[in-house]
Amino acid sequence: MNEPNQHWLLRKENIRRLWMVFIVILALTVVAGFFVHQHESFGIEDSVGFFAWYGFITCIGMVVFAKLLGVFLKRPENYYDTDASKGEVHDD
């Protein structure tokens, strides 16, 4: 199903490989957390993998929040253009 001239980044098996590499790197960053001490001011940030789950959860939260807000805020692209200033075309 893969065309021979397809770019290597687009091939299915390579995408799977990239995911594996990504997951390994993610795991490594969490493991590295065991060896360093976050000496900041609030206590919680020294718990293992704090930045990992905090980054992950807050991002999910932001995407979901944006999605919900989108229900109220999204409008078609020509929303402001309907009945727009006819005959007032800017002359170049």
Added chain:
Amino acid sequence: MTELLFPPGLLLVLGGLLMPLGLKLRNALLFILPILCLTLIWWVPADYIVTLPFLGFELEPIRITTTGRLFATVFSLMALVGGIFAYRQASTLELSAAFVYAGSAIGVTLAGDLITLFVFWEIMAIGSTLVIWAARHDAAYRASIRYLMVHLLGGLLLMIGIAGHVVETGSIRFEALELESISQYLILAGFLINAGAPPLSAWIADAYPEASPSGSVFLSAFTTKTAVFTLLIAFPGTWLLIPIGIYMIFYGIIYALLENDMRRILAYSIVNQVGFMVTGIGLGTEMALNGAAAHAFAHIIYKALLLMSAGAVLYQTGKRRCTDLGGLFQTMPWTALLGIIGALAISSFPFTSGFVSKSMIAQSAADQHLAIVWFALAAASAGVFLHAGIKFPWFVFFQKDSGMRPPEAPRNMLLAMTVFALFCIGLGVYPEPLYAILPFSVTYEPYTAAHLVAQFQLLLFAGLAFFVMLPMMKRTLTISLDFDWFYRFLFKHLGMAIVSQSSKARSQLEIKAQTSLQRLFDYLEKHHGVTGILSQTWPTGSMVLWIAVILGGFLVVDIFI
């Protein structure tokens, strides 16, 4: 002793005005002016002041401060590299306006008094509006008028504030101001409008993406960062700026997540990044102010780089929506790579410029034990990677195969992008030269193992969240409502309703007036008309009879009295 009497900013403004005189002259000026300006700024010592008496005031058209010099340096650099990016493709109008715009921004950063500042502030509004006009299409023209309205409003508030401040204190010096009366609040409001603060944040995403591919590069650099500079000088440590900054940070992220237009995504992320700087100014410690200044410096460079790569894509494909783009890395690999470097820098990835600047702001929030601010900044750092760091390169260069095979960007565009990409990495790996020119001496060490691990965890898991949530991030052919709805929809329709209702009312009144006038005419016609009783001719005899009756009456009365 060195002597500098001519404001370096004015040099760019006047030089920009000379550009239309000839193509060769224009191209020479594009390179000579910014370099000359840089030389002049660094030629004279810090705290160099030129005074000029004017209407009883002592103006300071030039006052070189460390903060001002930092901003003037990056503005000149931006004019130079922006010129390289634009000079083959952009119109002379655009380049000329961009240099007037850049020069007036430099003028603000080197202004020692509020009157000089205000004059350059207004030239900046005109220059930037002309940069948008240079795109020469109808949507750009209309967006530029909305843009100009917002900035004239900001300028008006600023002028009222300055006038009040001068009356109250008798001083025109541009220095740290106390929020004592409404005048200082108006000055603050004038500055904040240019920074893209709420509620009027929408002008950035409304106007910047309508400019030409190179126009939006120039626009991204000057207006908002000049506002950051003025806030940094006039209102450091004003706590009000902390909530405003945090609002801007999340406003930028959320709206960018909803957006489909690639350059509008980047415009929203300007508000987001300026939010970090405004928060830093509100925190007000030496480290936070250093962080805000350094972040402004780094931001101008990577944001310009991002908009250059978006501009190159727009120039080569004519498309600006994420839904139309994708897969461009195959034929525009350099543009993609350089754009990704910009995207990593904006996300504060370790070994890029954003990492060494932004972390100073978060660190000073931690040092002041402001837990909410610190947690908000950490979440926002992850959010930046989400909305700009991955979203922009992913949807433009990867995503799906759009089928488009545009050629690589023109050579001058690639050169400009390469210069800025080298700055992004260079400042990240070797931040000392940047730290050396910050307003205060730097004791901060960005490269600790703890900081590296924390940042990698935060960003990479944000990346994981992006790909996990990808189905929810599918782009739609929509725009998002914002505060500009009030002046683009509500007020417009209210105005049109008032016009149509009042004209209806007028025509009804007219009909009513006509009928009552008609009635009056009918009445007059009836009594005074040709057949009216009062216009009839009466016989002479009856007149004689009535006179006799009257005279007889007199006679009778005379007899009895």
